[in-house]
Amino acid sequence: MFEQGAIRPPNEAGSLLVRVTRNCPWNRCRICPPFKGLKFSLRPVEEVKKDIDEMAAVYPTGSGGPESAFLQDADSLVVSTDKLLEIIGHIRKRFPSVRRVTTYARAKTMKRKSIEDLKRLKAAGLTRIHSGMESGSASVLALIRKGNTPDDILSGGLQVVSSGISLSEYIMPGVGGRRYSEEHARETAKILNRIRPDFIRVRTMAVHPLSPLERLISEGAFEPMTDAEVVAEIRLLLEHLDEMPAHFRCGDFSLNLLMQADGRLDRDRRAMIAETDRFLSLDPLRQKAFSLIQRSYPGMVSLDVVNDAELMEEAGMEIERLEASAPDGFNRAIRSLMARQLPPLPSDTWPE
Ligand code: SF4
Known part of the structure; x- marks a missing residue:
């Protein structure tokens, strides 16, 4: 039976998942x-090709077959270009239905591939690279141990864009905590304005209860942000982003409180800022009620929900109960609801 890895971007749900590294x-x-x-x-490579052959025995390969393939796991560009070309060629031979091949890659790895190699991959069918930059701030990248500098992110991103491969950059509001929030928003916008990727995908941070960040929170060394503070950070980021032809996407990830802040920066930036302002202009109780409702039922929730008197009364009682349950009880409860949406930890410890 063929192997499959644990993760893929949400928009690759219908793609053929081909595991090239573990x-x-x-x-x-x-x-x-x-x-x-x-x-x-x-x-x-022979093992990966055998997987593709086995998938071709199970899935339709021509009309009605998958139109895209995603190369797993976290950083497929570490594989040599010649090997990747052989794998992509085999996917397209066995699955003539496949039109797009996409993958995840780290900034440092993108930087290491030459533009010529990236162009060869594009010609073979690699159409998009998804990359988790998280932040453009050196302090934040060091805090979360990303292993990339802002310069790696910039060089790797520019390299991909100039090869003609579509680039999707993932950013993480809240990841700098209160201390770095402003720097995080400004520096992230600065780098994105230079790279000009096709997609900026927003992934609001949730803290896994066993992660080292949770320990830093309990020691007081990392101050997690409230939902309202994160919305203000996203607003600042949008203020500093250029009106470029890039999709700014909150709508494809339910850990983003305001999934409706979603559109093209050259067309919808003002409307997205207005959406954050709508939330920020609510009184604190309504902001909390909206957070509680969206975190309890993750998905696209209309801000109009705070005009429902019955729901507001129920939410108000629950907020009061949570506030009284522990110091900072409401925000703790929101963090724990958010952590439920994270992918599972494979073991019961988180190695430092
Ligand atoms: S976020 Fe970091 S640890 Fe996770 S897959 Fe990306 S590079 Fe690896």
Whole structure:
């Protein structure tokens, strides 16, 4: 039976998942549970091709077959270009229905590939790279042990964009905590304005209860932000982003409180800022009620929900109960609801 990895971007749900490496070659980020404790390995090309053959025996390959394939796991560009070309060629031979091939890659790895190699990959069918930059701030990147500098992110991103491969950059509001919030928003916008990726995908931070960040919170060394503070941070980021032809996406990830802040920066930036302002202009009780409702029923929730008197009364009682349950009880409860949406940790410890 063919192998499949633990994660893929949400918009690759219908893609053929082809595992070219196992786990993450870096694996030290303090924000990311799914590979912790698991060893990275490259898979021999023959083994990957055998998986593709087995998938072709199970799934339709021509009309009605998958139109896209996603190369797993966390950083497929670590594989040599020649090997990747052989794998992509085999996917397209066995699945003539496949039109797009996409993958995750780390900034440092993108930077290491030459533009010529990236262009060869594009010509073979690699159409998009998804990359988790998280932040453009050096302080934040060091705090979360991202293993990339702002310069790695900039160089790697520019390299991909100039090869013609579509680039999707993932950013993480809240990840700098209160201390770095403003720097995080400004520096992230600065780098994105220079890279000009096709997609900016927003992934609001949630803290896994076993992660080192949770320990830093309990020691008082990391101050987690409230939902309202994170919305203000996203507003600041939007203020500093250029009106470029990039999609700014909150709508594809339910850990984003305001999923409706979603659109193209050259067309909808003002409307997205207005959406954050709508939330920020609510009184604190209504802001909390909205957070509680959206965190309890993750998905696109209209801000109009705070005009429902019956729901507000119920939410108000629950907020009071949570506030009284522990110091900072409401925000703790919101953090714990958010952590439920994270991918599971493979073992019962989080190695530092
Ligand atoms: S965030 Fe990306 S680079 Fe960091 S450990 Fe997770 S998969 Fe690896």
